Amino acid sequence: xxxxTDDVDTEGFFSLAADGxxxxxxxxxxxxxxxxxxxxxxxxxxxxxxxxxxxPTGSLVTWTVVERQVNEAFPTPYTVVLVxxxxxxxxxxxxxxxxxxxxxxxxxxxxxxxxxxxxPQWRRVDDRAASPHPPxxxxxxxxA
Ligand SMILES: [Zn+2]
Numbered sequence: 694x695x696x697x698t699d700d701v702d703t704e705g706f707f708s709l710a711a712d713g714x715x716x717x718x719x720x721x722x723x724x725x726x727x728x729x730x731x732x733x734x735x736x737x738x739x740x741x742x743x744x745x746x747x748x749p750t751g752s753l754v755t756w757t758v759v760e761r762q763v764n765e766a767f768p769t770p771y772t773v774v775l776v777x778x779x780x781x782x783x784x785x786x787x788x789x790x791x792x793x794x795x796x797x798x799x800x801x802x803x804x805x806x807x808x809x810x811x812x813p814q815w816r817r818v819d820d821r822a823a824s825p826h827p828p829x830x831x832x833x834x835x836x837a
Contacts, residue, residue, distance in 0.1 A: 698811060702730045705744030710811035714746040715804050717781050728784040747784075749804035749813070751776035754785055758793050774815055776802045788815035 698707035702718075709716035718727040720734035721741030733740055754775040762769040772790040777783075788804070794817070801818040 696812060702732060705742065706730065707811045709744060709746055710806060710813065713806045715749040715778075715786075715813055716744045717747050717778065717784050719743050719745055726781050726783050728781070747778055747780040750780075750818075751778045751786070751802050751804070751815075753796060753798060753800045753802055755798070756794075756796050772796070774802065776804075776815055786813065786815075788813060790815060790817070 696707065698704060705718060706716045718730040719725065719742075720727060720737060720739055721743040722739035723734060723737040725734055725736040727734060727742060730742070732742060734742075754777050756772050756774045758770055758772050759767070760770050767789075768791075770793050772792065772794050774788050774790060774796075775785050776788060777785045786804075788802075796817075802815050803818055804813040804815050806812075807814055
């Protein structure tokens with residue numbers, strides 16, 4: 694599944710993402726953050742949208758674990774996360790982590806782009822938590 698990358702309101706995000714950068718729309722006139730992206734600034738009415746790259750770091754706002762698979766492109770379990778960007782806390786981005794995790798509200802997250810993908814992937818900054826918890830009924834080290 695690939696996102697629509699040429700939509701007038703979001704193509705700036707995907708253009709930056711193609712270079713491995715996380716982008717946020719801002720008003721070129723008053724610098725207000727336009728998130729979610731919109732063509733008209735709600736603060737000043739300007740139609741001058743400027744996309745700028747921001748640090749790919751944020752903090753976890755909330756999450757949920759998806760256990761029931763509805764699309765083969767998204768194997769379960771996976772964790773849907775909402776991350777507030779450090780540089781622009783009013784901009785929250787949705788992402789997903791493979792597997793189940795013992796998460797903590799506010800914990801640091803970092804985004805990266807896999808090769809050939811314009812969708813940011815989030816991961817936990819805490820390396821001890823980097824590997825997903827095994828599915829219920831299994832323990833790490835099982836299998837082979
Ligand atoms: Zn404005």
